[in-house]
Structure formats: structure tokens, C-alpha cells
Amino acid sequence: MSIVAGCDVGSLTSKAVIMRANKIIGSYILKSKPKPEHSADAAFKGALAAAGLSVKDIACLIGTGYGREKMEFADNAVSEISCHGKGARWLLPSARTVIDIGGQDCKAMKLNSEGHVERFAANDKCASGTGRFLEVMAKVLGLEISELGPLSGKSKSPITLSSTCTVWAQADVIKYLNSGEPIENIGAGINIAMAKRVAILANSVKPENDVFMTGGVAKNKGVVSTLEKLLGMRIKKARRADPQMAGAIGAAVLAHEAVSSKESWTKGMEFN
């Protein structure tokens, strides 16, 4: 059985996954380095070490993410939109709508019955609605990004951010902090603002059940629960693996499909 890999170099984090027989046997995640090729290299080597393998054991590796074309060891590059769709399907086979919130962009995808992306929308304007928005806000509050989500559950009176422009929202947050507003109300307001931006995007692809979230923000309970209310739909959780790994998983699944469907594997072949 061939061993395949997927590597997703994002703007904030880089992820790699090693798969055998459609099962993850090693994975690695790290904060992205300034050069995408260095991030890819570190993520891939980390995942190989976790699986106890070496480069020569890998039959095919697909790269994705903004650094997808900078991976010298990759056999091909596929857009993160296709990979997140594929990864979401692997994580939750019933997924028909995928919302992926990455470090610098946010995407909503509608999958067809075979799990292929049939329609997608991505943020066009700025950082609001992306992981970077939460990162900036967490920094202003002096918190780790993982600490933002639970604040929603503690707040009884979330603040309303007048603008979801990251810079203006940051100014608003500082104003609330200075006026002594409890931190849980500010955190909950940030999560609501984020969810509102994402809901606009998700609605533009006409979401259908099951809705699934990938990317790091899927771990923020405050954003997820607000988004559920705004969409009027439940957002399913992944149990098979970390939803932040969805892009890398999708890339590895595509690598697996390519190797399985082709007797002779050719570097650079098209398999999108």
C-alpha cells in the first residue's frame, strides 16, 4: 500500500500529513516561517518523523496553500480550495458545505454529492473575517488566540463592534478596554463580529447540510456557535482529526487518489 503526503503552507501555520491506506500515520504543524519553502520542508520532515518514515517512502506528495508552488519535493500543487473541500469530506463524509477560515483568507465551499467543490466564495476585501482578525484582537487583549473562544460562553453582554475592518475594530476594542469593559464581553463581541463576516460569505454559496468548518478558527467555540445561530444550521464537528489539518489532509487524499488511479505515476501530471 502506497504512502502519500499532503503539505499545506498557510500564512500563519504550515501543516503536513502522511497517510497510508487512507489513514493518517503522521502529522505536523508549525508556525509558518518567512520563506514558504522552509515552512514546507519543516512541516514535511516533522510529519515524516512522527510517522517514523523517510522521504523515499513517500510515493506522492501534493502541496497546497499560498506556498504551494515553492515546494521542491512536491509532485504537484493543487489550490487550497480544492484541498479543503477534499479534506473536509474525509473528516466528515456527509459534508456538503465547508467553511474554511485561514490565517489570511476565508472561504465557503459547496460540495457536490461526490465531494467535489462545485461553488466557492472567498473574502475579497481585507483581513476581517480571517484568522488574522482574531490574532490581532487576541494580542490587543493580551490573550492566546485559543483563549478567545471560551470567552463567549462567559459573557452576558457582548459588545458590538462598529466596524469589522480589522484596524477600526482594534481601535474600538482598545476603547472598550480603556473604559473598563469586562474582557469576556469584548472577547464575545470579537467572536460575533467574526461570525457575522463569515456568515455573509457562507450565505453567498447557499449552504446546505451538513455544514462543516475547517481551519484553525473551527476550534473557536464562540465563533462557531454564533455562526450556527446566524445560518440557522448546525455546524458539525470533526472527530477523525484536527480541522486545522483539513488542507493537508485533502492534499494527501488527492495524492492517494492519483497514485491509486495511475499505474505509472508521473511527476507534474494533472490531477485536480
Next chain:
Amino acid sequence: MQVFHDVAGRIESRPLLDWKAQGKPIVGYTCSYLPAEVFHAAGILPVRLRGIETDGMDIGDVYFGPFICSFPKCLLQLVGKGKYRFLDGAVITPGCDSMRRLDECWRKAGKDYEGVLPGFYYYFDVPHKAEGHGLQWFVAEIEYLIAEVEDYFGVEITDEKLRASIAEYNKGRRLLEAVESLRTAESPVISGADAFSATIAGAIMPRGEFTEQMAAWLEALEEKPPIDNVQKRVMLIGSISDDLELMRLIESQSGALVVSENLCFGARREGRPVDESGDPVKALADHYLGASICPRMYGKYKQRRALIEQKIEGANVDGVIMQNIRFCDLHGAENALFERDLEALGIPCLRIEREYGPMIDRGRLKLRINAFLERIGRRKRNAG
């Protein structure tokens, strides 16, 4: 061919400078509704104004503010920087409200920056209906324009001269039609970027030279083998675009070729030949107002959709990329309708919003185009 890429790639291109060196006048214009033949008949070089080579927005933003299409802002930026000082005249057309505002912003900039307002500065109105009174109005507008050009430049624009200019422009139109049939063929021999550079050059170069170069290029194409590995036949439509880099970005993706477009800098502008019999002003009015319809015209959506569907079928298009400049209400709204209607017919569509300018959104656009082409590729494989 190279001359077309040179002309399409920069503002002060060689043919334009040669014309100026001969002491002959140049008039810039902003919209595909202007009958360039009027200037050709007067011995003036009509040049479609472009915002390429913009490297900042310190002038454009001051006059227009942030919430408006970036095309007129780029034009004004270049005007303010003196890039269009070679113009003897400029004609502004209300292609949309943002372009109408260019008229007043340029006038004001003319007071703030010495020498940037050409001596001949004219507002050429275009009605929003192509029938009945609208057409009569447009005929009158062309007559006013002719009178103003005659008066300012001291020339006479006779019907005979207009007919000769129409005939000269028609030569180019027929050659462009031949190019269109080559790019839409089952095995295209030319890329979208090559075809687009030729149509852009047609709006800039002296027309006689353009016709000669086109004829030579078409002759050379007879020997050219078809382009390899064309797997995804794409159509590009939407807002104003004269950016070869966007075309190249699409075609740089594996197996993708832009086999058709409907852009006002491209195939839509030239259209079919103008009627050479009868009253030349009426013929120009019929052609420019009636044939080159864009979403600024009232009640033409169904006609435009039928044209797009016809082009999709004729060029065997696999998917349509619809781009619009941010804040372009006309194309933004129309693209949403096109997407709804074409997707219902099973034609994959991608809507992208972008800024006018030298491909500042490259990474973002590349991801979307990439994913869209992957969708087309999958679809074709499943169908095949």
C-alpha cells in the same frame, strides 16, 4: 505580433511617438462608444486612454475619494503626473457615472497641475437607449463633435473622408474577425493574450499601420501549428480591462486558454464592420450605439446574455470568468445575473472582484482562478 504587445504594454509606445514626432495631433478618449473614425477623418490619431503604468494613487484618490472605480482614478493619476501631456485633446464619455466624474475631476486637476488639461477637452454624451429618440440624439452628438473638431483643429470632415475612414477601420475589423475565428477554433493557433494585445493595439496605433501589421500577422499565422494541450477553454468578460497580465495569469495555468472574451477593450469594441453605404454619421451612430452594447444601456440584458451564450457555444467554452472592478455596479450586478443564468445552463462561472491597475491582486486572483480551473478540469474528466 511583437508590435501589438509593445503597444498594449505601455502608454508611450513607438507608433504613437512616431506620429507625434511628425507634428500630427493626438486625441485621447475614454470609452468604446466614441466613433474613432471622426478623428481619423480629420487626420488626428485617436488613442484610447489607459491607466496602465500607474504606480500610486496620491492624485487619483484626492479627487475621487476611496469608494469609486479605480479605472478613472488611475487615468487621473497619470494625467496629474504628466503622462498624458502629449495629448492635443481629450474626449470624456459617460460610460458610467465614475467615468462621467472624470470629466469634472480632470477639469479641476487642470487648474491645480499646469499643462495637464489639453487644449481640446470635450464631453461627448451618449444616451442610454439605442432606439428611436436615443439614436437621433446620438446622431446629433456625433454632429456636434464633428463641428467642434473642425472648429478647434481647423480641419474639414466631409462625408467622403468619413466614408474613407470607415472603410479603413472596417479593414481592421474584418482582420480582427479572422483572428476571432482562429482563437475560437477547435484547435486554436493563438493565445488569448496575443489576440487581446492586437485588439488593444487597434485602439491606439495609427489605423493604417495597424491594418498592415494585422494582415502580416494573419499571414504568419497560416504556418503556425495549433497550441498544445488546450484542456480548459475559458471566456473572460466583465468590467473594463486592458490588462494583458490578467489574460496571461489565466493562461499560465495548466492547459488553460482564453478562447473568447467580451470586453470593451477587446472583441466587443470593434464588433462587425460598419455599414459603408448611405449616411456615414448615421452608420457610425448605428454601429457605436447599437452594436457595442454594454450594461450601461437600458433593457439590453437579454440581448447581452444571448450574445454571451452564442459566444460560449461558438468557441466551445468550458467556463466563464467574470471580473469586475470594485464599485463597478453595472458589471457587478450583471455578472451576478450572468452567473445565475449560465450556471443554470450548466456552464461553470467564476466571479472575481478586483482593482484596476497593474495586477496588484495577483496572489488572490491566482488562487480563485486555480480553483475554478480545477473545477472545470474535473468536470471535463467526469464527462469524458
